[in-house]
Structure formats: structure tokens, C-alpha cells
Amino acid sequence: MTQRIAVIAGDGIGTEVVPEGLRALNAAAKRFNIDLEYQHFEFGNCDYYLEHGQMLPDNWFDQLKDFDALFYGAVGWPEKVPDHISLWGSLLQFRRRFDQYINLRPCKLMPGIKSPLADRVPGDIDFYVVRENTEGEYSSIGGRMFEGTEREVVIQETVMTRTGIDRVLKYAFDLAQSRPRKKLTSATKSNGISITMPYWDERVKAMSASYPDVTVDQYHIDILAANFVLHPDWFDVVVGSNLFGDILSDLGPACTGTIGVAPSANINPEGTFPSLFEPVHGSAPDIAGKGIANPIGQIWSGALMLDHLGHQDAGQAIVDAIEAVLADASDSVLTPDFKGRGTTEDLGRAIAERI
Amino acid sequence: MTQRIAVIAGDGIGTEVVPEGLRALNAAAKRFNIDLEYQHFEFGNCDYYLEHGQMLPDNWFDQLKDFDALFYGAVGWPEKVPDHISLWGSLLQFRRRFDQYINLRPCKLMPGIKSPLADRVPGDIDFYVVRENTEGEYSSIGGRMFEGTEREVVIQETVMTRTGIDRVLKYAFDLAQSRPRKKLTSATKSNGISITMPYWDERVKAMSASYPDVTVDQYHIDILAANFVLHPDWFDVVVGSNLFGDILSDLGPACTGTIGVAPSANINPEGTFPSLFEPVHGSAPDIAGKGIANPIGQIWSGALMLDHLGHQDAGQAIVDAIEAVLADASDSVLTPDFKGRGTTEDLGRAIAERI
Ligand SMILES: CC(C)[C@H](C(=O)O)[C@@H](O)C(=O)O
Numbered sequence A, B: 001m002t003q004r005i006a007v008i009a010g011d012g013i014g015t016e017v018v019p020e021g022l023r024a025l026n027a028a029a030k031r032f033n034i035d036l037e038y039q040h041f042e043f044g045n046c047d048y049y050l051e052h053g054q055m056l057p058d059n060w061f062d063q064l065k066d067f068d069a070l071f072y073g074a075v076g077w078p079e080k081v082p083d084h085i086s087l088w089g090s091l092l093q094f095r096r097r098f099d100q101y102i103n104l105r106p107c108k109l110m111p112g113i114k115s116p117l118a119d120r121v122p123g124d125i126d127f128y129v130v131r132e133n134t135e136g137e138y139s140s141i142g143g144r145m146f147e148g149t150e151r152e153v154v155i156q157e158t159v160m161t162r163t164g165i166d167r168v169l170k171y172a173f174d175l176a177q178s179r180p181r182k183k184l185t186s187a188t189k190s191n192g193i194s195i196t197m198p199y200w201d202e203r204v205k206a207m208s209a210s211y212p213d214v215t216v217d218q219y220h221i222d223i224l225a226a227n228f229v230l231h232p233d234w235f236d237v238v239v240g241s242n243l244f245g246d247i248l249s250d251l252g253p254a255c256t257g258t259i260g261v262a263p264s265a266n267i268n269p270e271g272t273f274p275s276l277f278e279p280v281h282g283s284a285p286d287i288a289g290k291g292i293a294n295p296i297g298q299i300w301s302g303a304l305m306l307d308h309l310g311h312q313d314a315g316q317a318i319v320d321a322i323e324a325v326l327a328d329a330s331d332s333v334l335t336p337d338f339k340g341r342g343t344t345e346d347l348g349r350a351i352a353e354r355i
């Protein structure tokens, strides 16, 4: 059975790390006899916008909807197109229209990577952030009034639905239940944000009744962020709204020293639409074009994609190869973010060979 | 000239740390010949709510408005009163009705305190978070519809005004300009939150024209949180919305190991209404009543209050005393959060004696 992957490199270092992601995928596909077919798309980047006045062609939905998965680089180049236009015109459309309501992001302290936190070693930090990915603070309702005057005011509405909250909570509870520690931490800010956040807390409480074996914690986002730094070992599965999940899934990888390495899966669990796999890092215009970007976030995202497509063994082989290369790679292979002298391609090849 | 201070201890450890705050204030007042007069208020805590059905008496505004400052402990006890009710009924009312639109929070790595970050020493981390304190995400507009059904939806509106943004930015730019590095970092999330956040960016850009000597950076909140951990030395003055300032001003102190130590000033710069001084930490019901809470956040908040009241020398004397005690205090004086055996009062007395 052929599985069809739509590949969108995007902007900046996206175009540099995607080829390395594909190299690893090809190595794994070969070893595990998986039949992957790629189709590359030239839209979904800021140059496309400059030429066409939009990030995607009008028929993008039909062009992409029948793929088995989307493999995305990174998007955004604020000097060319304001971020809210480029992102709402691409990635955020995919997430919403393809109803990828789960954003899953592992935070794991890997061998060979130095944590910025004192005295933390591999095994100490190993949790998932499960982020609501279609509603909440990332809303398209609101506007501006009294423009250009002293009275100017902007309003943006956070919208949360029972459906939207319950389905992400269910995913997070199921994930927690499947793990040895069976612990779920919910991020809210109910003391300050007095309407939406207490509602989220209510839904957590309601759902926890169906998971008596899962231990549930709730923290306000401010002290939770602090505890990521102070007690990262406390966490197993952390669930939060679109915004809180976004913040925590950059902060978590920062604590494990893996901001350039962290992967993410934007999942439509029902499989009605394709899911999307992309690194957590952005397009990094400041280092784009130099061939020094760390490709591991993209490669690891490929591993998550293989998991999702039913090839857990192949996904695991990629993760194992990443860990093996990191554990003993020399400076000539590691990229500059790891204080090495290697290029994107050097590191990508080393991982592909290991697979 | 007598300066009149309204003292509200609040809940939990608030009632334990406030007396130590007053002890330090008294010591400084004596040494610098300052005439402070305290009046204690029994409202603004959850027991008051249980008795009266509201956190504050109807005439709280008139009772408090003519004081020179408010000295507040901490409020909230979720087992007694839901947080959004206790906080919106007290602290958040003060901030809004007394137009304390600046929330100023220093993040400083202190001698004698171990940072959870590897290889950071005093001097490496020394910045301020300036938080908008009256509008934004902490909004009272919104509601719930289709209650109790599958279609249930909650909406909460983030409201930002030009007035509200410009005045906090002006304060932050002025503060940055007064410091040697003259660097301002603005926290937004303009790629995801597409209406309010790009507006904030616009106002930063507009105001920066009047401060040609201040270097301005802008980060999305996700990567900014990550950079607090990875590069805390990058920051000098960080300005953000009500929510983003809240998160960053817990995360910053976490990075300096001072979450129980960090102070905050809720300032009405015009002096039309009293400003409010309180620790960053909360009421900590879990350790309340044990006499082991760290009083430094409260004591340092007193120092900020003295600064604000025009007694910079006295404020500095308190900060110096805190640093001196931390630098050489023995286990018998330090509280358990610093791995010592001292009580709240032991540490409070040690600091007061130093003053
Ligand atoms: C208690 C809560 C409402 C408050 C806030 O979020 O403002 C607190 O976290 C703070 O930072 O002062």
C-alpha cells in the first residue's frame, strides 16, 4: 500500500531541513519496506505570497485533503510578510480546516544534549505537551474601533467549545492512562481569566470521573511555567489551550536544551483529514541560507509521522538513530547550535546512515 | 509628614509574611526617620467572603482611596472560594479601580540563592518585567451559551486600548532609558493572536521613535519564555500584556531561584490613587499555618513601597539587608524553601536586625 505525503518546505530553514527529514524517512522506508510517495508543493511560503497575494492557491484544500499526511518545514519571514498574515494564511488554516485538533509535542532530555537546567540528566525529563490546536485564543473574531484616534481599541475573542475542550482532554487522558505514571497536568489561569478558564477546569473535572486511575493536577499557567524550570520531573502529560500549549511546548524543549530538535504532530485522530508533522522551531530567517540549521526537529517529526501512519517500528528506528548519533557524534557532524562544525546535511546524513 | 499605609494580610501565608514585612518597614522607618502609620483591614480574604458573601465591603473604595499605599499579603484559597471569585473580588479590583496600570517586578539573581539554571551567577540575571495591569486578557466581558449541552460555548474578550498600551510602554521605555543597557524587549504573539497582538507591536514601533537611544526587541511569547531559560542575560526591561507579564514574572523569578522572594509593585504613577505592594507568590494554602513561609517577597515589596513613597535610601537599606542575610545566613535562619530550618519569623528578624 502506497502512502502519499504532501511535502511543503515553507520558508527559511524549512527548505534546508525538509530534505534531511526526507532522507531519514527514505532510509527508514527502505529498511522497513514502507512505500512512501512524496509530492512537493511550492505554496505555503512568503515568496509565494509576494507573487500571488495569498499564501495558498484557492484550491489548496482539494489539492491536499486526500494525502495520508503533510510534512511541513517552517513558515514565516516577517520582513517579507507580517507573521499573522503568513501564519493565518497557511499553517493555522491547515490545523483548522483539516481539524488537526491535537498538537502533540514530546519534551525529553536526550543523551548527549546538555540541559540548561542544573543537575538534570536523561530520564529526569520525559513528558508530553498536548495542545488544543483549533480554537481558544487563536481566534478570528474581533476587530479595531476608533482607528487612529486616542480612543482606539482592539478586541479579540477567545472562543472555547465543549466539543473542542472535551476532545483534546480525552486524548490527553487516554495518553496519560497509557503511560506508567498516569499523571495529567492541566494548565489554566482561572484566577485571572475568569470565564473561559474556569470552564476548562470544569471540563477537566467532569472528564476525570471517567479516568479514576489517572492522577490529575491543575496549575495556573504562571506557576506552571515556573515549575517547568524548577521541577520538570513532576510532569508526565500536560494539557493546555492553544496559547498555553504553545508557550509550554517551547518552554519544555528549552528546558531539555532541544528547542532546535523538538518535533510536533498536528493530528486529526479520526483520520478524516491528513495530519501534519513539523518541527517546533520556526523558519529562523537569521540563519537561513547558511546550511547550518539543525535538522533533527524535522527528522524527529518524520518519526512521529511514521508512528501515525502505522509504522511504529520505523518511527522508533529514527528516534533511536537520533539518540545514537547525539550520544557519540563528533564536532564535525554536530551543527553549530550544539557547538559543532557540521552542516545541516552532515548531521542529516549521519542520522540516515544510522537508520 | 505621616504616610498612611493600609495593610491587608489576605489569606494563607499572607497573614504570616505581612508581620515580617512590617517588622522590616519599622526598622527602616526608625533608621531613616520616616513616619509611617498603619491601618489594618480584615477584609480581602476568603474567610471574609464566607461570612459576607463578598470579598470587600461595599464602601472599600472610599475606605482605602486616601491612603498613601496598600501593603498586601496574598489572596486566594480555592477550597473555600473559587480563585476567579476571590481574585476578581479583591486584588484585581484594586488594580483596576485604583488604576494601578503598571505592575513592576524585578528578576535578579541574588547572592546566596542557587539558580536552577546551570552555570549562572549573580550579575548574570538582572532585569525588570513591566506588566500591563488593568486590561488585556484579564477582561470582564464574555459569557457562556448553550449551557449544559453539547453545543456549550464560552467566549471571553481580550480588550486593549491605545491609552492602556501606550502608558505602560512609556513607563517601560523610560525605565529602559534610565538603565545602562537601555534595552527593551516586548512580548507578543502576533503570529497566532492576530488582532490584539499586532496592534501592540504597532504601538511599540510608534513609541520607539521617541526613544532613539533605546534598543527594542520583539519576541513571540513562546520563544521568549524559552529564552528566559536559555539566555536570561539577554534581558534588561521586558514589557508585556497583563497575561504575558504575569507568566514572565513568575518564570523570571523561577530562573533566579527566587519565586518565594520576588516582590511586586502595582503602581498608579500619577499618584491619583494609592499604589499596592505585594509579593509575587500566592497564599500557598499547602504550607499555611506552619510558620515556615519565606517572608522575603513581602519584605522586598516593602522596599519597593518605600522607593515609591520617596524613601529610596530606606528601600535600598532593606534590599541590602536581604542580600547580606542571604549571603551568609545559617541554616537555622533560612526557611525550608532554602533548605534551612528557620521559621518565617527567624528570617524576618534576621533581616530587620541587619537594617
Ligand atoms: C492571583 C492572580 C490573579 C495574580 C495575577 O494573575 O495577576 C497573580 O498571579 C499575580 O501575578 O499577581
Ligand SMILES: CC(C)[C@H](C(=O)O)[C@@H](O)C(=O)O
Residues within 6 Å of the ligand: A076, A087, A246, A280, B191, B192, B222
Ligand atoms: C508559528 C506559530 C503561529 C505557531 C503557533 O503559535 O502555533 C508556532 O509557534 C507553533 O508552535 O507551531
